[in-house]
Amino acid sequence: MRNIYDFEAEKPPALNENVLRDTLEKKRSKRLALLLMFAYLPVYATAALLAARAYKTDQILTGICIAFIAFSALGSLLCAAAFSVKEDRKHECSTINGNK
Amino acid sequence: MSAVPSMAINNILLLAAIAALLVLAAVIIGGYVYRDAKRRGMYALRWALIAALAPALMGFIIYLLTRTPRTDGKSGLGGIGFVIASLIVIPIFLLYFASMLKNRDSGVRIKTPYNTALTFEAYCEEKDAQTAEKVRQWLDTLPGKNSTRHTPVGLLRYDAEYRGEPRRFYLAALPNTGRTPLIESGVVDGLFTSTLVINAMHSGDYYPDYTLYSFSLSGNEPDRFKAIIGVNELEVELTAVDYNPTVFYIVPDYSKVDYNDDLFLPDKLTIRKNSSEGYIGSSRHSFVAGIDIDERREVFELLKIIDSAELLDHLEAHGQTYSDLFTVTTVYGKRSEHVTHWDSVTFLITLGKESGDCIIFDESRNDFYYLKTDRSFYDRLSALFEP
Numbered sequence: 001m002r003n004i005y006d007f008e009a010e011k012p013p014a015l016n017e018n019v020l021r022d023t024l025e026k027k028r029s030k031r032l033a034l035l036l037m038f039a040y041l042p043v044y045a046t047a048a049l050l051a052a053r054a055y056k057t058d059q060i061l062t063g064i065c066i067a068f069i070a071f072s073a074l075g076s077l078l079c080a081a082a083f084s085v086k087e088d089r090k091h092e093c094s095t096i097n098g099n100k
Numbered sequence: 101m102s103a104v105p106s107m108a109i110n111n112i113l114l115l116a117a118i119a120a121l122l123v124l125a126a127v128i129i130g131g132y133v134y135r136d137a138k139r140r141g142m143y144a145l146r147w148a149l150i151a152a153l154a155p156a157l158m159g160f161i162i163y164l165l166t167r168t169p170r171t172d173g174k175s176g177l178g179g180i181g182f183v184i185a186s187l188i189v190i191p192i193f194l195l196y197f198a199s200m201l202k203n204r205d206s207g208v209r210i211k212t213p214y215n216t217a218l219t220f221e222a223y224c225e226e227k228d229a230q231t232a233e234k235v236r237q238w239l240d241t242l243p244g245k246n247s248t249r250h251t252p253v254g255l256l257r258y259d260a261e262y263r264g265e266p267r268r269f270y271l272a273a274l275p276n277t278g279r280t281p282l283i284e285s286g287v288v289d290g291l292f293t294s295t296l297v298i299n300a301m302h303s304g305d306y307y308p309d310y311t312l313y314s315f316s317l318s319g320n321e322p323d324r325f326k327a328i329i330g331v332n333e334l335e336v337e338l339t340a341v342d343y344n345p346t347v348f349y350i351v352p353d354y355s356k357v358d359y360n361d362d363l364f365l366p367d368k369l370t371i372r373k374n375s376s377e378g379y380i381g382s383s384r385h386s387f388v389a390g391i392d393i394d395e396r397r398e399v400f401e402l403l404k405i406i407d408s409a410e411l412l413d414h415l416e417a418h419g420q421t422y423s424d425l426f427t428v429t430t431v432y433g434k435r436s437e438h439v440t441h442w443d444s445v446t447f448l449i450t451l452g453k454e455s456g457d458c459i460i461f462d463e464s465r466n467d468f469y470y471l472k473t474d475r476s477f478y479d480r481l482s483a484l485f486e487p
Binding site: 037046059061075 | 158191192
């Protein structure tokens with residue numbers, strides 16, 4: 001029978017308690033990150049509420065709130081984009097190194 | 101009056117609470133990341149600053165996703181539960197505080213009992229020649245009478261006072277609104293500022309001059325004025341003057357002046373006796389009898405008693421029950437056709453059953469006051485109706 005995977009070609013990854021714990025922590029961290037993204041939504045809601053309330057008479061406050069939402073959304077988008085590009089590169093490098 | 105600053109302070113406190121919560125969230129995140137990054141051999145200060153200052157918790161999220169394993173050989177999230185709980189609870193509090201923000205009570209009271217928008221010709225009929233001339237000169241300094249685009253609306257203000265409260269009289273020059281524009285004005289109270297909006301709709305006919313609109317305010321002055329003519333939103337250019345430019349009478353405080361033949365007085369007082377039953381603030385009246393008093397001296401004496409009466413707290417006045425009520429209407433001959441003219445509104449005069457005082461509801465000066473005097477005034481009015 002012909003094997004579809006050559007088990008002799010590479011060593012299996014070292015598996016110990018620490019590695020398992022790290023993996024578990026990373027999974028938890030990802031869940032927390034997701035939770036934090038939703039936790040920040042009330043802050044946007046607060047700013048939007050203030051902007052709407054102040055629209056008729058306090059346009060400066062409305063402007064500040066809208067600027068905050070825009071800056072915050074744009075900033076987080078840029079951070080997320082920069083982070084994902086960096087992660088992609090890291091993943092690419094590790095794949096190349098792994099293939100070697 | 102005192103509620104106005106406290107309302108603004110409440111809003112400032114709430115905004116300060118919101119800002120404090122945001123700072124607290126940043127401190128909690130920064131503190132946690134600094135401690136955690138140190139244990140993992142990462143750049144603690146740099147990551148703490150990034151996590152605390154990057155918008156939308158993005159720095160903290162990136163830190164969580166990129167942090168390396170701990171160097172002390174231990175594992176676990178290291179007290180992150182508290183941080184996460186804080187970051188869930190704090191935004192909810194932010195939203196709660198923001199929803200508690202209240203529009204300030206500006207304390208501005210506006211009264212325009214009938215449409216006082218007049219053409220300049222009609223205005224001249226109402227006012228003396230000297231005032232009309234001053235207003236003409238002012239109108240000539242205003243830009244663009246036939247345009248409502250990008251032209252500020254001129255507004256004159258005259259300051260007066262009654263019972264220690266400011267009362268302001270305004271004359272607005274509205275360009276291109278026709279002879280009889282429909283005008284609605286009101287105060288829009290915001291979180292921190294109040295704006296008086298004059299909303300004028302063109303009457304459809306052509307009038308080449310400004311239409312002059314009189315209104316008056318008591319209580320505080322609004323922070324801003326705005327005029328909307330048709331669909332154009334215009335700024336208002338305010339000028340204080342030392343004469344009354346409006347078509348309203350400025351009724352003197354009769355308790356502070358002596359009688360003389362030149363004293364400004366209504367042409368007559370119409371007093372009506374009503375059979376009533378109820379409590380102050382809500383009642384039903386049925387007309388019983390009415391008389392006119394046109395003897396100047398007597399008119400003055402009655403108004404002097406009213407103006408000498410003690411100011412009564414609204415809460416103290418409300419809820420008092422009474423029976424029978426007099427209404428006193430001041431009538432000015434020149435404008436008697438304006439039955440709801442603000443200087444021609446009524447005083448309500450009754451006897452509070454609980455206090456035994458004569459209670460007067462005074463609406464004669466663009467505001468309403470509850471006043472209190474002894475029952476001799478009520479008896480004096482009753483005597484007028486005795487056969």
